[in-house]
Amino acid sequence: MTIQTGDHIPDAKLVKVTAEGPDQVDAPAYFxxxxxxxxxxxxxxxxxxSAKHLPGFVEHADAIKAKxxxxxxCTxxxxxxxxxxxxxxxxVAGKVTMLADGNGAFAEALGLTLDGSAFGLGTRGQRFAMIVNDGVVEQLFVEAPGAFEVSSAEYVLSKL
Known part of the structure; x- marks a missing residue:
């Protein structure tokens, strides 16, 4: 089942990128x-x-945090x-935290996977953005296949 607004972040592990190396984190505790x-x-x-999604959040990080x-x-x-x-x-240093979901367990727990096998990518996470407040999904923006509109930094910023 796909996560919805009002749901709690599911129990899954992520690996946070830190200067000291990989840091395994429990998703509910992280949020x-x-x-x-x-x-x-x-x-x-x-x-x-690489051309739009991550750079947009790096560029607008200060404005998003100001809200x-x-x-x-980023996962x-x-x-x-x-x-x-x-x-x-x-x-991304100081602007965006990178969270590896190497086995796709977090994307699967969210119900937001996609089949990229036709492109040699296997199972991946869908393109989405969400605002999580104290472990609860406050806003959720899931893209249609092939689209890049509602998960952009600019769109998220407009909804804060």
Whole structure:
């Protein structure tokens, strides 16, 4: 079942990219007690994700945080090392936290997977954004297949 507004973040593990290395985090604990703007991309280093999605959140990080968001996080069904390299290549330090969902367990728990097998990608997470307040989904923006509109930094900022 797909997560909905008002639902709690499901129990799943993510790997947070830190300067000290990988930090396995429990999703409910990670989102507890604060407001997080989370966005998901089908894959690091893929065209729309690298040209628009992640750069938009880096560019608008200060404005999003000024609207009461404590942290901005990006997740993808990629391993820690890919997420780390992608974050470094896009200058995310201090702006966007990278959360690796290497096995897709978080995307699956959310009910937001997609089949990218036709492109050699296997099962991935859909493109979406959500505002999570103290572990509860306050707003959810899931893209139609192939679209990039409602999960952009600009759109999320307009809804805060």
């Amino acid at each position: 507890a007690g604060r407001k997080v703007a989370l966005f998901s991309v089908p894959g690091a280093f893929t065209p729309t994700c 009461g968001v404590d942290e901005i996080a 993808a069904v990629n391993d820690f090392f890919v997420m780390k390299a992608w974050g470094e290549a896009n200058g």
